[in-house]
Amino acid sequence: MLLCAVEKGSLSAAARNLQIPVSTLTRSVNDLEELIGTKLLVRTTRKLTLTEPGAEYVSAARRILEQVDEQERHAAGEFIAPRGELVVTTPVQVARLRVLPVISQFLEFHPDIRIKLLQSDRNVDLVDARADVAVRIGRLRDSSMIATQVGSLRVVCVASPAFLKKHGTPQSPKDLHATPCVVFDSPYLSPWRFRGNAKGHTATLELVPRLLVSSPDAAADAAIESVGATMLLEHDVANAVKARQLTCILREFEVEPVPVHLVHVSRNMMALKVRRFIDFAVPKLREALSDLGQMDR
Incomplete structure (x- = not known):
């Protein structure tokens, strides 16, 4: 419930999402703070703000849920055969012009995989969005990610x-x-x-x-x-x-062309669906981006 409240930005929005009364959600958060012995949230009429202990608690909770999700997928066979939902996040225009054709071809070869495409020109946090793969334009700042450069754009x-x-x-x-x-x-x-x-x-x-x-x-x-x-x-x-x-x-x-990377969060065990997508998408995206090289030359 706490994670939902943080993601939605308010207790009322989280309560609507969870389909429970706001009072029930508020009581649950209060009980959690009392159990831990520290304040996790600062609540105003407009938004929620995490305290420093609250931010650490939420980060740890997300890591635990990530591990649980990974084990559930392992138990479901995603590490044995490529199946299940694959979440890909990419800038809007790159998705339309470069990524969607690759996804369409990939799905033809993998009938047991479903893809959820998140399109945003703002960098989406892979952990927060529970995304598997991201296409990123520009210099990478997060060294915790594994990145493969697929090209560059002028x-x-x-x-x-x-x-x-x-x-x-x-x-x-x-x-x-x-x-x-x-x-x-x-x-x-x-x-x-x-x-x-x-x-x-x-x-x-x-x-x-x-x-x-x-x-x-x-x-x-x-x-x-x-x-x-x-x-x-x-x-x-x-x-x-x-x-x-x-x-x-x-x-x-003109400045140097900006790099385009395919990135994913480092994990001890990567689902086979992610490996298959990366192996398929990297050469396809490299080919698509290299075709632009002679645009006006």
Whole structure:
């Protein structure tokens, strides 16, 4: 009950999820705090906050549940034959353009496996989401994960030919301050970054966007309609560049391509379904990402 309350953010939301009265849930949490002899939650009218002992308790409880879940799956035969539910988390656009075709092919070969695909442009914690595999864009910060690089993606600045004819082609990143821009609010694209003068140096550019959007498709479409220049990952604009609807600009200032990894949490025993998916997906994703290499060259 405590874990549900933490995940849902409030006792009332957790009670609805568990289909029990709020008073019952509150009493259970109070009893647990009394049993342990310390405060686990700080409750306000708007949210729950874990105390330091509460955070440690919840972390330990999750690890225990993970071990129990692993043993249950082992008993169910997931370590003998590839079966059961596989949870994959990935950025939205990567899922649509690269991961879904791989998943479709994988499911054809493994009729006893079900896949739950979690799509989010924010990095999902694998343990909290009880996910098996994640596709991550950008540098990895969590060294506890096992990661396999499947490719990389250029970060490109683009604009429509009509827009460039009207506003001129920027010759340096600083020129963008005087240029209407469409910004996709993304953890791996905000703020805009460019290669600096010094080797290995990266400069960031804080812009006041003419248009701020929450999806790469919207940014690409707005750029095609000459609303402004935009910065996206290459696979978001590959088709538009090939069709000459968009033109890559400031090429000499592009940062190094961002890596794309397939990651999973280290476990003593990995379910066979996870091993099979990783073995299948890694070469497929590498092939799909390598196809972008000649986008505008």
